[in-house]
Amino acid sequence: MLAPIIQISPLTKIRRHRELPVPGKVLVRQSQKVEALDTVAETILAPEHLMLDIASSLYVSTEKADDLIQHAAGEMIQKDDLIAGPVGITQRVVRAPRSGRIVVAGDGLVLLQVNSTPYEVHAGMPGTVTDLIPDRGAVIEATGALIQGVWGNDQTEFGMMQVRIDSPDDKLTADDLDVSLRGAIVLGGYCADPQIFQKAADIPLRGLIFTSMDSSLVRLARKAQIPVLILEGFGFHPLSAIGYNLLTSNNGREVSLNAEARDHYNGTRPEIVIPLDASQAPEDASLAIEDFAKGQSVRIVRAPHQGKSGKIETIYSQPIKFPSGVRALGAEVVLSDNERTTIPLVNLEKIA
């Protein structure tokens, strides 16, 4: 059976597509070095338009109004620029209520697309532009440690990671945060404290990474102005041994926290990149194609043992009955604490 991949790697090449959801302007060049917060591409995601009824405003017919319009579609105009007129004894005119670009002019009407704040896509990690995606963005390549999670609030930040976790089953509350963490991305354990987001905003922090989180906090996490990333899932789940060792050994390093929302159709998932200088690193495994096999390192995604990692000892060729009563293909997994357990294959992810 095809093994879904989760990347938890101390050193790897990381290639990521940074693309706009709709066509726009690419702002980087091939081979350009970029920082995590550099803008790769931008577009107007939700344009705002103003329709100006020239004929009615000037009290003239549609045909006459068209003759009086002073600009053609595509022209940029500034606020108060003359759009149509003058006409009549009082020299009636229509001026631009705001700056923008005329997109339609005719039939007695002018449609103005007003200037609005562009939507930007950031590099998300320090690296090099290896490919350009016309009108959409670029492919960024970096080298470093990579730890993927299961949930993110769709925000990105870059900063120093401060570890506030003493064991894989540690917990984090608002009281554990103080002003010494100002500007840091904090790695904490399980969180069920709704005050934590306000405290993080007050200090302020640049990001929060939780081992796991009570799902009642999702609404607050979505509203938070900083990235929030969940590593193992919802409810109390300790951090996997491999994740714990990797993250705690990088305490104090700069990290890219890409807490992008998981998208099951394009395969994106939230992740932490710890940039490392290394001349050689294994290739990015995100596109690896592998079936489940004996000896693979795996992570368990559902109860029991959710979040724990281990190695596949045996893959059973026939469906097994699990305590729930359900029958499914399964594997015997030896967990990092040497406990053996049988898990449905569909509840496993291969660690790459």
Added chain:
Amino acid sequence: MTSSVVSADSILAIDVGTINTRASLFDVVGSRYRFVASGTAPTTIAPPFSDVREGISRAINLLQETTGRLLIGSDGNILIPSHPDGTGIDAVTATLSAGPEIKVVAVGLLEDVSMESARNLAITTYAKVSETISLNDRRKQDERIDAILRARPDLVIVAGGIDGGATRSVNQLLEAVGLACFLLPRDQRPQVLFAGNNNIHEEIKETIAPLTDLHLAPNIRPGIHSEQLAPAQISMSKIFKNVRAQQIFGVSDLDQWANGRLLPTSTAFGRVVRFLSHIYDPNKGVLGVDIGASATTIAAALKGKLGIRVFPQLGLGSNLENLSHYISTDHITFWLSEEIPKSSVRDYLFNKAAHPASIPATVEEMAIEQALGRQMMRSAVSQMIPSLPFTLSGPEGDLLPWVEPILASGSILSNAPTPGQSMLMILDGLQPTGITTIVLDKNKLLASLGAAAEINPLMAVQVLESHAFQNLGTIIAPVGSARKGTPVLRIRTTLEDTSESQLEVKFGSIEVIPLPTGQSAQIQLRPLHRFDVGMGGPGKGGRVRVVGGSLGIVIDARGRPLQLPSDHDLRREQLKRWLWTLGN
């Protein structure tokens, strides 16, 4: 039905779901069409493949291994037609439910009339109406344009104007649609479906067709009080296919293999339900429920008329993350047979959303999943039945009308560890009334048969009557109210060997009369206290022949709507007892 085989066509049915892709083989075995086998592989829309063909290929390979029949040639293409040596296949059908919700802007003249019909049309497939525009809308034209642009729709459905009626107002609404299309890059423009006043098709063609793909369908609101969605649903299937072909690699090839017959899974599912409504009791409707990862679909049909509604918000996949907008956690915990904190139920929803392909491995997680299944059916059916485009006869009140049979599909039902668990989920979730049978789609074939029915209707009928489906049993659910423990129904059962038994059923209980699959029995029903079993009115009974099933005859005398104790412990105890009665 005992028709003989009229054609030897073999069919390979490919169903691409959100989680799994299935390849099922149907062929003639003996003198009848049969489901032969199926192969299942994970769907490969996401990276590393980003192409549905890989999952299809893997599913077909597994099917080849199981059957020993060569279906794919050395060039990697499906071998069509079949050869005398037994290789290949005569025809391919395809159904698809995978993919993000189709974003729809619904445009209509009046909010409660044509707009409502446009919305009703949208929800017959995997769509979400993200913006609506009508004449009641007080926004200015530029604000309407921006609303459409912000919604980034895949489809704009325009309805309005009875035939021969309003044209100016419709054109005014269309102006915003046309301008929004004009402002988008050509490859980003939505498809436009016009299903309004039939008399202005030519005008619409002139204004919209140069800008984007325009589909014209018969008016879905030909009169103020009449709605006809069925003809426009054909256009919706075509649009669905176009949108998916743009979004997902490999869909165009899949459609080509199926000779242009790729259908949304929900449409194919609805087709089976409609098909059966021609065959079964013309006085009753046929009901189908399919709980999938992408959506829950409810379809009901009467004498060939179909009502269908797709609820993407009630899917068991990544949409679970937003389920709390539609179903409260309290409604799910209400059905739990185990003591599980509300927070665990909420956590479960988010964990399942993060890993939609995962399955419950513990007793607690299975209890949550089954409680969720019950509430999803409850929620979907209670929204669907009042909006049916025809009237089904049934008991008074907001209860499920008399239907026969009920087709139940979806992994949550077919993968339940015991038939009793599947049955109780359906009884609790749908709360059927009167006399009916429950047919479980244990091999997930219903949509495939719906797609195949277009090529070979006989095959669809014969496979539906085969052991490919599990008849869970005959349900007798008397409607009425009484004190718990009051006798409400007397049943005399006469088996094929003429042996007889009698049973008095008390209100609040579930009783089972064993009757194995393949056997039938004559039962005489005598409702007490004016309870209604759908045999002509309250208190009326009579004789009826029923068929056996995995659980035999199940008498659900718990009352409708089902009232469970508000005390948590008592309720859990009750649920467990009923499950025990059904053989768990």
